[in-house]
Amino acid sequence: MRRMLFVVCVWALATSTVQGQSAPATEQTPPINALLERIEKLEKRVEELEGRQAPQRVASPADPRLTPPPSGPTPASSAAEQPRKTQGHVEHAQSPRVDTTYPSLQFRGFADMNFSVTDQKGSVSGFNLGQFVLHLASPLSKKVSYFGEISFSARPTGYALEVERSVIRYDYNDYFKLSFGRYHTPINYWNTAFHHGLWLQTTISRPEMIQFGGILLPTHFIGVLAEGNIPSGGLGLGYNAGLGNGRASLISRAGDAGDANNNRAWVLNLFARPPRLYGLQVGGSIYGDKHSPETGPNARELITSGHIVWAKENPEFLAESANVRHREIPTGRVVNSQAYYLQVAYRLPWLEKRWKPYYRFEHIHVPDSDPVFRGPNAVANLVGSTVGLRYDISDFATFKGEYRNIRRRAGDPRVNGLFVQTSFTF
Amino acid sequence: MKAPGRYRVAALLILCWLCLLSFSRLAAQTSRGSDIAVVVHPDTPLSNLSLSEVRRFFLGERQYWTAKFPVTLLIRAPTARERHVVLKVIYQMSEAQFNQYWIAKVIRAEAASPPKIVYSNDTANELVTAIPGAIAFMDARDVRPGLKVLRVDGLLPGDPNYPLR
Numbered sequence: 001m002r003r004m005l006f007v008v009c010v011w012a013l014a015t016s017t018v019q020g021q022s023a024p025a026t027e028q029t030p031p032i033n034a035l036l037e038r039i040e041k042l043e044k045r046v047e048e049l050e051g052r053q054a055p056q057r058v059a060s061p062a063d064p065r066l067t068p069p070p071s072g073p074t075p076a077s078s079a080a081e082q083p084r085k086t087q088g089h090v091e092h093a094q095s096p097r098v099d100t101t102y103p104s105l106q107f108r109g110f111a112d113m114n115f116s117v118t119d120q121k122g123s124v125s126g127f128n129l130g131q132f133v134l135h136l137a138s139p140l141s142k143k144v145s146y147f148g149e150i151s152f153s154a155r156p157t158g159y160a161l162e163v164e165r166s167v168i169r170y171d172y173n174d175y176f177k178l179s180f181g182r183y184h185t186p187i188n189y190w191n192t193a194f195h196h197g198l199w200l201q202t203t204i205s206r207p208e209m210i211q212f213g214g215i216l217l218p219t220h221f222i223g224v225l226a227e228g229n230i231p232s233g234g235l236g237l238g239y240n241a242g243l244g245n246g247r248a249s250l251i252s253r254a255g256d257a258g259d260a261n262n263n264r265a266w267v268l269n270l271f272a273r274p275p276r277l278y279g280l281q282v283g284g285s286i287y288g289d290k291h292s293p294e295t296g297p298n299a300r301e302l303i304t305s306g307h308i309v310w311a312k313e314n315p316e317f318l319a320e321s322a323n324v325r326h327r328e329i330p331t332g333r334v335v336n337s338q339a340y341y342l343q344v345a346y347r348l349p350w351l352e353k354r355w356k357p358y359y360r361f362e363h364i365h366v367p368d369s370d371p372v373f374r375g376p377n378a379v380a381n382l383v384g385s386t387v388g389l390r391y392d393i394s395d396f397a398t399f400k401g402e403y404r405n406i407r408r409r410a411g412d413p414r415v416n417g418l419f420v421q422t423s424f425t426f
Numbered sequence: 427m428k429a430p431g432r433y434r435v436a437a438l439l440i441l442c443w444l445c446l447l448s449f450s451r452l453a454a455q456t457s458r459g460s461d462i463a464v465v466v467h468p469d470t471p472l473s474n475l476s477l478s479e480v481r482r483f484f485l486g487e488r489q490y491w492t493a494k495f496p497v498t499l500l501i502r503a504p505t506a507r508e509r510h511v512v513l514k515v516i517y518q519m520s521e522a523q524f525n526q527y528w529i530a531k532v533i534r535a536e537a538a539s540p541p542k543i544v545y546s547n548d549t550a551n552e553l554v555t556a557i558p559g560a561i562a563f564m565d566a567r568d569v570r571p572g573l574k575v576l577r578v579d580g581l582l583p584g585d586p587n588y589p590l591r
Contacts, residue, residue: 043548106532108532135533137532139538149533167535169535171490172493173490173492173493174490192534193534195533197533200530229487236487273487275478275481278478278481278518279518313523396525
């Protein structure tokens with residue numbers, strides 16, 4: 001018993017010692033508070049000085065300091081710029097700040113560099129420069145905004161410049177936003193989630209079913225699009241509804257310079273992001289068009305697709321499928337083609353959470369009798385797996401390494417490939 | 427009472443005292459981090475939001491209070507406690523994920539700009555006062571009179587089970 005009392009006494013002594021050691025920290029509290037007060041005073045002083053500089057900045061809009069930062073977080077001064085413009089009157093004296101002028105253009109760039117080697121006959125291994133992409137976002141007024149995307153792609157004879165997106169949008173409220181321009185078709189999740197920002201997507205490449213320049217699904221759409229939320233309580237519903245030019249007579253292209261016929265394409269996309277299941281998105285789209293190829297019969301096209309996505313990274317899960325129905329107009333013959341992919345990834349909790357292994361399985365099935373996907377527009381009956389690892393070098397740059405095993409046609413040998421990419425935003 | 431019994435009682439009393447001391451210290455440490463208030467411009471037509479509605483506003487999925495009343499998001503700069511709580515409870519993201527989320531949001535044309543960064547609660551107070559439609563998070567002790575503090579799930583800062591702390 002005495003031993004127990006001795007132990008308790010030692011514990012009490014130890015506790016008091018610890019208390020004694022932590023005492024100075026408590027004693028230091030007043031100086032820390034004083035320092036915090038000084039910091040706040042200095043912050044106010046900086047704000048005042050920034051406010052005094054404001055008129056000079058307004059006077060010279062060409063001043064590079066006025067260039068708003070890209071879509072990364074903006075400094076407080078930008079926030080303070082808002083009141084003047086949004087209220088339409090001079091800001092009160094408490095925060096004399098820089099006035100905002102519309103348009104207020106912000107840039108964001110994406111680029112990537114690749115290395116690939118495959119065992120496909122005739123293929124050449126080596127490096128290639130990926131796309132150099134510029135995103136533009138510019139509020140034109142409180143409710144009108146412009147969004148653009150331009151890509152430069154390396155070609156053997158130079159660089160191909162493409163206006164990927166060019167959209168002007170008017171926001172009435174959360175439930176109705178109307179825009180005009182060239183879009184990535186809201187026909188599935190991937191096409192409108194990652195656009196040309198390879199750094200944003202987990203893998204090196206897009207799934208085959210929604211490759212840019214591919215022909216299974218129309219990646220671009222030119223016309224008018226309405227979008228917004230649907231009052232739906234806990235379902236978190238949203239929609240996109242569009243009318244515009246569909247595919248051009250060259251099926252991989254959109255009708256930028258005019259439609260291939262007098263029949264407009266239309267698209268309707270519905271999705272749910274239930275607030276209680278934060279991270280989940282479930283949705284589906286339907287797209288209709290008349291296809292008028294340069295050679296061959298016209299055909300009606302009806303594409304239905306669905307997706308389910310868990311957008312968090314532990315784990316990340318994406319699954320999409322699409323059915324492309326073609327009805328040959330002269331004969332009425334109907335042919336359906338299908339495609340889907342499943343992708344899983346997991347951001348590892350160790351090593352500063354910078355590593356993210358992933359796997360994707362994809363499949364495309366196109367019958368030989370399809371009236372559109374044949375001849376020069378043939379789509380491969382693809383079965384493939386991709387396994388890879390993403391390493392985030394920094395918050396804005398990444399290395400990705402992938403192994404792919406793909407068979408493009410029944411009976412063809414499987415092709416193995418190793419792909420490495422560094423992609424980043426700036 | 428026999429001597430061993432007295433020792434036992436004494437030891438138990440000391441143990442109880444030590445436990446109480448530990449708990450009181452822990453409680454004192456917890457109370458130092460005060461609740462984070464959701465603060466809006468006084469003209470904002472709402473006074474109570476569920477946590478998931480607050481999340482929808484800060485995710486940029488709701489951008490208008492009413493058709494003529496756009497939302498302006500204000501968020502503290504990295505390292506501020508308010509930001510830490512908001513990223514943990516509202517966004518459920520790390521700093522890197524938060525940056526990536528807003529870059530993606532802007533390039534998807536779903537938002538014209540990310541939340542505005544403010545470097546102090548004083549600035550946040552000024553901006554929320556000045557910008558109709560502004561919404562910010564700040565330490566409940568720093569909220570200036572005249573601003574509207576939103577209830578979250580019907581609770582105000584300081585209420586038991588208040589979610590933002």
